[in-house]
Structures are given as C-alpha cells and as structure tokens.
Amino acid sequence: MDLELTPQDLAFRDEVRDFLESALTPELRQAGRRATSVFMDKRYSLAWQKILHGRGWVAPSWPVDYGGPGWNEMQRYIFAAECARAGAPSLAPMGLKMVGPVIMGYGAPEQKAYYLPRILSGEDYWCQGYSEPGAGSDLAALQLRARVDGDHYVLDGSKIWTTHAHWANRMFCLVRTKADGKPQAGITFLLLEMDTPGISVKPIVTLAGEHEVNQVFFDNVRVPVANRIGEENAGWTVAKYLLEFERGGGSAAGLKVSYGRLCELARAEGLLDDPAYRAKLAAAGTALEAIEMTEHRVMAALASGKNPGPASSMLKTQGTEAMQRLDELAIEGAGCYAAVDQREAREPGANLPIVGPDHSLTLMARYLNNRAASIYGGSNEIQRDIMARLVLGL
Numbered sequence: 001m002d003l004e005l006t007p008q009d010l011a012f013r014d015e016v017r018d019f020l021e022s023a024l025t026p027e028l029r030q031a032g033r034r035a036t037s038v039f040m041d042k043r044y045s046l047a048w049q050k051i052l053h054g055r056g057w058v059a060p061s062w063p064v065d066y067g068g069p070g071w072n073e074m075q076r077y078i079f080a081a082e083c084a085r086a087g088a089p090s091l092a093p094m095g096l097k098m099v100g101p102v103i104m105g106y107g108a109p110e111q112k113a114y115y116l117p118r119i120l121s122g123e124d125y126w127c128q129g130y131s132e133p134g135a136g137s138d139l140a141a142l143q144l145r146a147r148v149d150g151d152h153y154v155l156d157g158s159k160i161w162t163t164h165a166h167w168a169n170r171m172f173c174l175v176r177t178k179a180d181g182k183p184q185a186g187i188t189f190l191l192l193e194m195d196t197p198g199i200s201v202k203p204i205v206t207l208a209g210e211h212e213v214n215q216v217f218f219d220n221v222r223v224p225v226a227n228r229i230g231e232e233n234a235g236w237t238v239a240k241y242l243l244e245f246e247r248g249g250g251s252a253a254g255l256k257v258s259y260g261r262l263c264e265l266a267r268a269e270g271l272l273d274d275p276a277y278r279a280k281l282a283a284a285g286t287a288l289e290a291i292e293m294t295e296h297r298v299m300a301a302l303a304s305g306k307n308p309g310p311a312s313s314m315l316k317t318q319g320t321e322a323m324q325r326l327d328e329l330a331i332e333g334a335g336c337y338a339a340v341d342q343r344e345a346r347e348p349g350a351n352l353p354i355v356g357p358d359h360s361l362t363l364m365a366r367y368l369n370n371r372a373a374s375i376y377g378g379s380n381e382i383q384r385d386i387m388a389r390l391v392l393g394l
Contacts, residue, residue, distance in 0.1 A: 009074055009075070013082065016078060016079055016082045017086075020082060020086040024087070024088055027348050028048055028089055031044035031089050031348040032090070034347075035089065035090065035362075036208060036346065036362050036366045036369050037369040037370075038093075038373070039212055040089045040091070042092070042125065042167045044348070045089055046122045048089045049122045050121075050122060053122065056069055057069055057079070058091070058096065058120055059096050059100065059120055060079050061076060061101075062101075062104075062120075063104075066116050067116065067117065077299060080253045080254075083253075084254045084257040085257060087257075092125060092126070094125075094126035094127055094164070094172075095122075095126040098128065099115075099128075101241075101242070102229060102242045103119075105241060106230045106238050106241070111191075111229070124170045126170050126172060127162050127163060127164050127165040127168035127216075128162065128163065128173075129144075129171045131161045131162075132144060132157070136379075137381070137382045140236070142187065144174070144175050144218060145157055145175070149222070152224055153175065153177070154220060155175060155218040155220075155221040155222075155223060156218055156220060157218050158215055158216060159173070159215070159216045159218075160204075161214075162213060162214045163212055163213050164212065165194070165214040169193065170191065170192065170193055170194060171192050172190070172191055172229075173189075174188070174189060174190075177235075178233050187233065187236045188228060188230075188232050188234070188235040189229040189230055189234075189235035189238040190223055190229070191227045192223045192227060196221050196223065197221070197222075198220050198221035199218060200216070201216050201217075202216075206369065208366075208368040209341065210343070210369070243312075243377065251315065251323070252288065252292040252295045255288050256288055256292070258326050259285060259288055261330075262281070262284075262326055262330050262333070263281065265333050265334065266278075266333050268359065269333050269335075277329075277332070280329055281329065284322070284325055287325070288322060290318070291322060294311070294314065298311050310386055310387060310390040313378075313383035313387050313390075314383070314391070316377060316378070316380070317374075317380045317383045320380060321380065323370055324367075324371065324373065324374065327366055327367040330363045330367070331367050334356070334357070334360040334363050337355065337356030337357060337360035338364050340360070342355060342361055345361060346361060346362055
C-alpha cells in the first residue's frame with residue numbers, strides 16, 4: 001500500500017482545489033461550516049449537487065457507464081479530503097450513496113435507466129424506510145405489511161427516524177411480505193413515491209431543536225409490484241448490500257478537518273497549556289490516524305475489485321465514536337458558551353449577534369445530533385457482533 005501521491009494525483013488535487021475555489025459560493029461555504037449533522041439542509045445540498053452534476057463530479061464512486069467520473073480510489077479520497085478542507089456542503093447520501101448502488105446491483109434495466117439519471121441530477125430526493133418503532137438495530141423484526149393485490153402491494157404500518165421524509169419525493173423501503181419462517185426471509189425491497197395516497201409524515205424534533213427525522217405512516221398504500229428491487233422475500237440480501245455502503249469508510253477526511261478546528265478552538269481558549277487537555281487532543285489525533293490507515297487498507301481492497309465487507313462495520317464503529325469524542329472535547333473546551341441555543345444564528349446569512357465566540361455556535365447542536373451516529377446504520381453494538389463473527393470467527 002503506497003500512501004505517497006503520484007504526480008498525477010497531485011495534479012488532480014490541484015484541479016479539485018481550483019474547482020472548489022471557484023465553484024463554492026460564500027453561502028455554500030458557510031452552510032457547510034455551520035452544518036450540525038451529516039444531513040445538510042436540502043436547499044444547500046441540492047444547490048451544490050447541481051454544480052457538481054454540471055461538472056460530472058456528483059457521484060465519485062459511480063461507474064462511468066452510469067454517469068460517474070471514472071475515478072480510482074485515490075482520486076475519490078483526494079476529492080473527499082479537498083471538499084472537507086474547503087467546507088463544501090455534504091450531499092444527501094440516500095440517493096447517491098445508498099439506493100443508487102443498490103439499483104445498479106439489483107435493479108432491472110428499465111429501473112436503472114429511469115432512476116439513476118434522476119438521482120444524479122437531484123430530481124429525485126430520497127429517504128430511507130428501514131427502522132420502525134419495534135425494529136431498529138433488530139431490522140429483521142420489521143412489521144410494515146405488504147400484501148399482494150393484483151399488480152400492486154398494499155402497505156400498512158409505519159416507519160420511524162425517517163431522515164428528510166418531509167422533503168423527499170421518493171423512499172426506498174423494506175416491507176414484510178411473508179410472516180412465517182425465518183424473519184429475514186420474508187422481507188422485500190420496494191421503491192415508492194412519497195405523494196402516494198395513504199402516506200402521511202409526522203415530524204420528530206430532535207434534542208438539538210431541529211426537524212431532521214420523522215415518523216411515516218402507511219394506510220392502505222398501493223405500490224406497483226414493478227417498483228420492487230430484486231425478488232420478493234429477498235430484500236434482506238439487498239438491504240445488507242446497501243448497509244455496507246451506508247456504513248463503510250470515507251470519514252477520515254471530515255474527521256481530520258473537525259480535529260483541526262478543535263485544535264484551533266483549544267488554542268483560542270488557551271487549552272494547549274493544559275497538560276490534561278493536551279493529552280486528550282493527542283489521543284484523539286492518534287485515533288484518527290488509525291482510522292485513516294484503515295480506510296487506506298479498504299481503498300487498496302476496493303481497488304482490487306472487492307467490496308467493503310465486514311471492514312465497513314469496523315470503520316463505522318471507529319469513525320462514529322471518534323466523531324463523538326471530538327464533539328465532547330469541543331464542548332469541554334468551549335465551556336458555558338457551548339450550551340447557548342442559537343439555532344437562528346446558525347442559518348447561513350443570518351444577521352444575528354452570536355453569544356460567545358464564533359467557534360461555539362454549532363457545538364452543542366452538533367454534539368446532540370451526532371449522538372445518533374453510533375445507532376443509525378446499525379448500532380455499534382451490532383457492528384461489534386458482526387466483527388466478532390465475520391472477522392474473529394467467534
């Protein structure tokens with residue numbers, strides 16, 4: 001594994017930097033810097049997606065045949081690192097990073113032809129219908145029923161913690177099509193339109209005071225059988241494939257930027273003279289180096305044609321816990337100013353005074369939002385179980 005950038009890599013890095021310098025507006029930069037979640041406000045993520053789509057860079061990991069740029073693993077890593085460094089807004093991952101690869105891997109030709117261009121352009125904005133009130137990390141316990149009626153499935157039940165369902169026009173959804181036998185063997189993967197009669201969305205306001213997640217109710221909702229991905233009752237296999245992309249890798253670049261900001265905060269607050277705090281910073285930095293090296297190992301495996309596999313569980317666990325540790329250190333460093341609720345002032349372009357230093361503005365909201373990171377995508381306890389079985393053979 002060679003970590004040195006080649007002259008070609010350096011030239012590509014400079015090309016990306018020049019593009020970001022010219023394409024990122026002040027509003028988009030501020031939106032990226034003031035984000036308190038991995039899920040950006042739709043106004044800014046779609047504006048940035050449109051710019052990237054015009055350049056052909058909106059889906060770095062997609063094959064050329066489906067509209068991707070044809071980059072290698074190092075180019076994708078460089079692009080992610082430079083976007084993080086420049087403060088670019090994150091893109092909504094549900095379409096580009098999750099259901100898009102699933103449609104490529106399991107979709108029929110007509111599904112690929114219809115959905116993939118709409119995902120790239122942002123014409124379709126997706127949400128994920130996985131978790132339910134009684135089925136979160138134990139996803140196999142889901143109970144949203146789908147019975148066949150002619151050429152439609154009829155859905156009854158609910159989904160919960162559905163991120164951006166209030167903005168999405170489409171959902172990819174796991175439903176129960178068979179009640180007997182092994183639970184995993186009765187699940188089907190469907191695509192549906194959010195304006196279908198019988199769907200209602202109820203907001204859930206988080207501890208950070210933000211409306212990001214929702215509960216979605218299904219009352220006699222009719223979804224065409226043609227919207228199924230894969231075979232009936234084979235959705236568990238499709239779901240696991242998707243979760244490898246949701247969980248795996250790509251966090252080191254953003255974590256390193258967050259660590260740099262934490263070091264700036266510590267310097268501004270005079271904490272670099274505190275041996276105890278300085279030791280915590282050093283330990284956090286060492287953990288980030290380990291994550292980055294693990295990601296490079298995964299990059300090398302991907303370059304040889306392998307998928308993330310159980311390594312995605314390791315990276316998901318390490319990355320989310322490192323992120324939470326950085327949040328905790330930032331709260332500790334900012335002191336009482338971190339607790340001030342200033343959600344209106346966090347809006348890009350807001351002309352409101354900030355209580356305390358600028359670096360304290362988003363800390364508490366980010367800390368509260370990121371507590372969920374070790375739960376969504378499969379809780380870290382579940383990830384450790386996967387590693388124990390598939391890596392350690394226990």
